Amino acid sequence: MPDSSTLRPALFLDRDGVLNEDRGYVHRWEDFTWVSGARETVAAFNRAGWLVIVVTNQSGVGRGYYTEDAVHALHARMQDDLKAEGGRIDAFYHAPQHPEAADPAYRHxxxxxxxxxxxxxxxxxxxxxxxxxxxxLIGDKPSDLEAALRAGIRGVLFEGGDLKAFLAKEALLP
Known part of the structure; x- marks a missing residue:
């Protein structure tokens, strides 16, 4: 573990409903639409030296709606699109498991x-x-805030609109 002088703050972001419009099981670039202010928010936190990390439930994989390769391909397209804004996601974490997953490999x-x-x-x-x-962590559901609480980090509920304007209003932009 690095010493505390090398530690950096991290902005954890839920994906669907925070970074992109939640249209249900978004897994194709054609169905992806950025939330207003999302790309600018990522770039602002990057410039301030924060790590930016996406944590997203992707039960559509376990339910058999799409593959993990589709998730990775969408995340790669997001990265490419963010570059134009001067931003980047440092890491993507996704959870394809679900209690009712069609594929037993993803059932838990x-x-x-x-x-x-x-x-x-x-x-x-x-x-x-x-x-x-x-x-x-910025999330759009109580489950996001519960995960943040259980991990010992601050959780902030985003209920839609312009992400950057919301964070500015809440005095959360770096």
Whole structure:
């Protein structure tokens, strides 16, 4: 573990409903639409030296609606699109498991990675030099906030609109 002088704050972001419009099981670029202010928010936190990490439940994989390759391909397109804004996502974590998954490989009664469980956040805290106390998660559902609480980081509920304007209003932009 790095010493505390090398730790950086992390902005954890839910994907669907925070970074992109939640149209249900978004997995193709053609169906992806950025939330207003999302790209600018990512770039602002990058410039301020924060890590930006996406933590997203993707039960559509376990339900057989799309593959993990589709998730990775969409995330790669998001990265490419963010470059035009001067932004980047440092890491993507996704939870394809679900208690009722069609594919037994993805079926779990209480998936540790799936929010409201904190598994994705806890994994990121192990993988990256993150200052837990200075970090926060922006989510659009109570399960996101529960995962943040259980991981020991601040959770902020985003109920839609312009993400950057919301964070500015809440005095949360760096």
């Amino acid at each position: 009664p209480d998936p540790p990675l799936r929010k409201p469980n904190p598994g994705m956040i806890l994994q990121a805290l192990q993988d990256w030099p993150i200052d837990r106390e200075a970090s926060m």
